[in-house]
């Protein structure tokens with residue numbers, strides 16, 4: 001399989017890339033170290049929670065995670081990406097906004113800074129983030145996210161573009177999430193045809 005993009009994203013850095021309709025991005029942790037954030041131009045977290053909740057429950061309930069088979073939506077509620085096979089103890093959180101520079105004492109770029117760079121927009125324009133390899137517990141008081149997660153080498157998420165879109169990934173610079181240690185992410189973009197010829201024996 002020839003990947004259109006096959007890049008390493010070191011901890012604390014980001015990557016922006018264009019996806020054509022039908023292309024799939026696979027984000028993995030070869031060493032089982034840490035997660036990060038994913039976004040695309042126009043991604044709307046609130047609409048995504050609502051659209052998937054309607055689909056699943058038939059009423060206006062919200063989901064907290066974007067699991068395989070769910071879609072990521074824009075501000076019109078249109079599906080822009082579909083979540084494909086994923087493997088990790090942690091899930092694809094669609095509650096958090098991602099971290100940002102000001103929360104770090106040393107002022108290092110956070111996921112919002114890295115993603116904004118990758119998308120080519122101002123940080124304030126980000127309307128949605130998907131944080132992958134994240135665990136949470138929920139009760140009536142709070143969404144208690146960023147809980148302990150057990151990440152294994154090769155854990156991954158896959159997302160398929162349903163239309164042409166600019167996307168970005170960050171390898172989160174946060175060093176205090178239980179179960180995360182700084183490491184590289186691998187980002188591979190493949191076409192639909194490549195995925196089909198590669199489907200046997202890949203992805204759980």
Ligand SMILES: [Zn+2]
Nearest residue numbers: 099111172173
């Ligand atoms: Zn982050």
